[in-house]
Amino acid sequence: MPVTTPEIKWRSVERLGATVVLKGDSYDEAQSYAKLRCEQEGRTFIPPFDHPDIIAGQGTVGMEIVRQLQGPLHAIFVPVGGGGLIAGIAAYVKRVRPEVKIIGVEPSDANAMALSLCHGQRVVLEHVGGFADGVAVKVVGEETFRLCQELVDGIVLVSRDAICASIKDMFEENRNILEPAGALALAGAEAYCKHYGLKGETVVAISSGANMNFDRLRLVTELADVGRKREAVLATFLPEEQGSFKKFAELVGRMNITEFKYRYDSNGKEALVLLQCWHLY
Known part of the structure; x- marks a missing residue:
């Protein structure tokens, strides 16, 4: 994992019996190091998002949503990093409920999927913002991009302030603390609904993580009211x-x-x- 990974995340992985190696300042640097170790030590590299089996596994989230929500559904908002989660959800939902919109959400400073879809080819970012570390990826997967080109209806970009505001909203309403990447879809859903004046519709926002270091809450607190203007x-x-x-x-x-x-x-x-x-x- 990158050295920027929240301690609560890598400590939890260690408790499951894994040996965690912190390397690089971003996911891409950590991945390069992992692949190098695989070559040197004869290990098998398991991609975190860019593989059909991984995409299919993450697609079961879409299956759960469709099975649990039988009524009308306008859109599903999905946080986007490398694209595995949104590609899997889109592949399943568009097959069984093609009328449901699949909307990706990215931080405005880590928008590799949005730029790639705009240019029609995968774009490699020079720099990515690390606030939402769970989605801080410089380039999306080849297979995930192919599926998103075909199946995803759009991408919403949100600011760091908006993410903090959504973290605060979730805490105040449900007493749950989300990590920035976990609150990403919630911020995107709110921005989308406000922009289009959407009322009386059912939408789903996937809150995908709660790996929040306690000391980071100070920054979230400072920026939450900025996000709410x-x-x-x-x-x-x-x-x-x-x-x-x-x-x-x-x-x-x-x-x-x-x-x-x-x-x-x-x-x-x-x-x-x-x-x-x-x-x-």
Whole structure:
């Protein structure tokens, strides 16, 4: 697994008897290392998403949804990383309930499937955001992409703030804590329904994980109200000279400021970064 994997996830895998090796900053780097180990040690590589058997196995989620929900169903929202889950669900559901829309959901900074479908070929991302680490994949699978081209109705992209807002909503309504990738489909379903003014329809959002490190909840808490547009977070650069902060404070003094933070920027320039937040309600 990548070194960025939440500890709660790899510790749980260890408790099942596996030996966990943390390697690389992303899934793709971890996969490359795993394949190298397979070649060196004569092991068999089991792909996590790009194989017909894996896709078929994940497709049983679609089978469960269809069997448990006999009434009308408008759409199923599925988190997308390498594409195995959505390809499997789409392959099953489109065969037995072709009227049901299959909508993928990706973070806006890890959108390999959306770009691939747009360009008609698999696109390799140079960088992927690691907030929703469960779907942080630079390139989707060859077989998963082929199936998604044929069967998926669309992709919704959501921001980190929207994901945090959905994590908060799930906790407040059901007392369940989702990991970012687990809340992805929920955020996408909300954005889709709001955009199209969808009311009175039944939709399913797959909450696919709860591997949330406790210390990460601090960031989720800070961004949740931003995602609900109850609070705004802005940044500006201030020159490192006498009186600059005073001038800025006078400029924004009429706003309902709740917090100031400042620090030197990451490039080491002599400028202060000021983060300001205020409630909008």
